Amino acid sequence: MNQQWTAFNQISKMLDTNQSIELNVHKIIEIIVDSIPQADAGFFLLWKDDLQCLTIDAAVNFQQQHYMNTRLKQNEGISGKVYTSGQGVMLNSAAEIDYLMGNMRKPNKKYYLDSFVHYGEPKNCISVPIEYNEERFGVFTVDNFLNDGDFSMDDFNFLQAIAFQVAIAIRLSCDIQKSQQRTRDLENSITIHQKLNQHILEGHSIEQLILYLDTLTNDPYFLLNAVGNLEFSSRNFDRALNFISSLIDANFHENWKNQQYISIYDGQNCYLHIFRVSSSVYISGFLVIKTNKPHLPLMTQLTITHAASIIAMAQMKQRNSFERELQKRQSLLALLTDYNQSIELRTLCTYYFETDRFLSIMTIEHHFLISSDFTSLLNFEKRLNDTLSHTKIILIPTKNRIYCIIGSTTKQNSTVQNVINNFLPECRFFTGRSVKSFDNLYLSYMDIEFILFINKIDNKISYTSFKDLGVFRYLLQxxxxxxxxxxxxxxxxxxxxxxxxxxxxxxxxxxxxxxxxxxxxxxxxxxxxxxxxxxxxxxxxxxxxxxxxxxxxxxxxxxxxxxxxxxxxxxxxxxx
Incomplete structure (x- = not known):
């Protein structure tokens, strides 16, 4: 993922120059092939209006004297179908590849086969359209002839992101040819794009990137998730959010088609320009700018579109990080479930807590937390840790409840419960004993297991703390x-x-x-x-x-x- 992000930034810098796309495209193909582990060949096709066909303008590990003669019509072969439909494909079997290439005309099929550097036909293939705002320019296709393994969805998303960047560059190139006046705007856009890229590369957050956009246009920005809930605002809460949220439903997603953004009048002398934050697979959210202008300048459109693309990449990287964090926490809980006292348990505990803390485990039952995704749970955890003093907690989700591991300078857990209840009233808590050693943390977990079990077999009793068990907790051991x-x-x-x-x-x-x-x-x-x-x-x-x-x-x-x-x-x- 890091290699692909570096490649994405490298290609962005290449495109953000005054050189024509034709001078860079061969190098771009080389970078793409090097950045996708299974790829060992690839080519770049452009649609020629005068010829009404796709031609191969650059390729890696194909023989130029043969592929230069290729002329693909719409719907012809894999690349022709992708160009016509506007839908990328990931093929991980030779049978799928043969099927989609079945309608290639004989001359084109011969040119293609003759151009192979490797022996045999490809085992895997990814092909994506190069398009921007319903304007299609060509196709990127990468193949795997020799490597083991299949292409992944991350590879597909990476190629889609590069194709979109190239589409923007082609569109800009066309506009520059029409008007030299736009050169100064382009230079400014290049600087902004590089700063946007640098924001993420230097470790700045998505929130900081959105605040930077606000300074560029002096307009408020809102980042919403896929169902219209606010994730971040560059300014204070705005009534426009209710209007946007009311629009975003299942049908709203379907109405996008191939549009990158839409503009809506809110009825209060303001316009909401809503940009998709998306991969090729799904829409992960929306980046919204609120202005008093019915139309955005082209350079502003491209800047926000680029920012939305960066946010999508950053979110994808963040999701991978969250998945690793969730796996680490689930491993910790699994070790406690086995009443484990291993070095692995101590290592995980040391990662989260200082060694001189009282440790205890508490479970929380509340419909909001149980139904939340892990990202929302981490945000809630951060709010709790920012509120608590001399105490750190980590939350671990399971199907029916949330496990909360507490590290504190005191044995009192009532403070944690009070803070949680302030945020989420009517929580139900079950609390294990406090221990002073990582090796004994399993005892606190065992207390909770006993409490839950006794409550389950005897509905006349309602234990909530290890203290409620009294001497029974020793009998149960x-x-x-x-x-x-x-x-x-x-x-x-x-x-x-x-x-x-x-x-x-x-x-x-x-x-x-x-x-x-x-x-x-x-x-x-x-x-x-x-x-x-x-x-x-x-x-x-x-x-x-x-x-x-x-x-x-x-x-x-x-x-x-x-x-x-x-x-x-x-x-x-x-x-x-």
Whole structure:
């Protein structure tokens, strides 16, 4: 990706000169082929109005004496079809290539085959139109004869971006030939384009690039996502945004066709010029300039179009970075899921947190966060970290909840919860213990797993913190075999009875209602005498006294673990 971005910038600089496109096109083809790993050949075709056909003006790894004779009509071969339809293609099989080349006229097919430098026909091919604002100039096509592997969508998007830049250069070249007066405007445009490129190459953000556009035209700019939600504004919130958002829906995307931008009157003496931020695959957003002019000067159009193209490239690079970050965080969560204490876990924790911090894990359940994409989640995380002092958090999304790892100078997590609730009211939190070591962070994760499990198997209880579990969190850390042994030691005589479930449930309910027989009878919809009878039966079978405190502790702990073991057996039975 970095190699292609460098190539994109290099080609942009070549195009932003006073030299004609014909002088640079062979070098451009060479750069393209070198920047796409699987590519080993390529050619550049221009449409000639006087001949009504495509001709090959430059090529890499094809023999010039043969390909110079090629004359492709509309819809002829791969390049002819791409030129006519305006739709690029990525072909990753020889069968697809043969099929689309099937209608080539014999002379052109012979010139093409004779021009091969490599033995055999290509295995892969990408072909994209060179066009700007519904004006089509030609086609870029790259082939793979010898390399292993297929072309990727990143390769396709890269070639599409280069084709668009070349189309702008061709369009500019035509305009310059018509009017020498535009030379000064072109020089200014070149400087601006280079500064726009430099903004991204020097590590400036998309937001800084949009602020720079504002200084160029002294007009407000808005960057919206694909569904019309504001991502950044060069000035304060504007009522025009509501108007734009109301226009952007599924049909709005379809209406673009091949237009790079559209202009809309907002009914308030202002015009909104809306530019697509897009790859060849989908529209990722819109760059909007608000002016009092119904039409934009050509150079302004080209500058904003170039900026939109850079933003699309930067977003693509940013998405790749976000995907790597998400994978890193999911790896951290997976290590905690395995109760891992490995060097890999410590390395990941050190990447995010200082070593002298209290660490804990908290889960957040809220429909907005769970339905958000990772980019929005990172923006929310940044807002939280900017608000919190002496505390850092990272958010890790899963299907049903968001895991929040907290590193702080104190053990208190209530501050984090309060800040989150200020932004998103009605969040539901589950909190694990604080630990002082990366190696023990899995204990905090384990607390949450226990809390979620107990809440799931007993809807009468609602635990939200590891403290709510009390001594149970230590009982749950016993191995399954130890749990079963303890349960059998305390309850085996009850569990052998035919009405064992009835007796166990009665005893547990009795404890949960603070040994109040009347409340127990009310909850179980039984007469109080039935409760007394069952309690007497339990004391007789177990040969214990329910008034004894130690007996109560042992029995209540065993009943808790019995419920855990019983539910786990049910889960295993379902799985089997």
């Amino acid at each position: 016993l191995s399954d075999d130890e749990k079963i042994i303890f349960v059998e030691d305390e309850l085996a005589l009850l569990m052998k009875e035919k009405n064992s479930r009835e007796l166990l449930d009665t005893l547990l309910t009795y404890f949960e209602h603070k040994k109040n027989a009347a409340l127990t009878a009310q909850y179980l919809h039984l007469h109080i005498n039935s409760i007394y009878y069952r309690l007497t039966q339990i004391e007789t079978l177990l040969q214990i006294d329910l008034a004894d405190f130690q007996n109560n502790i042992n029995l209540y702990s065993a009943l808790f673990l019995e419920k855990y073991v019983y539910h786990k057996k049910k889960q295993l039975h379902v799985i089997q």
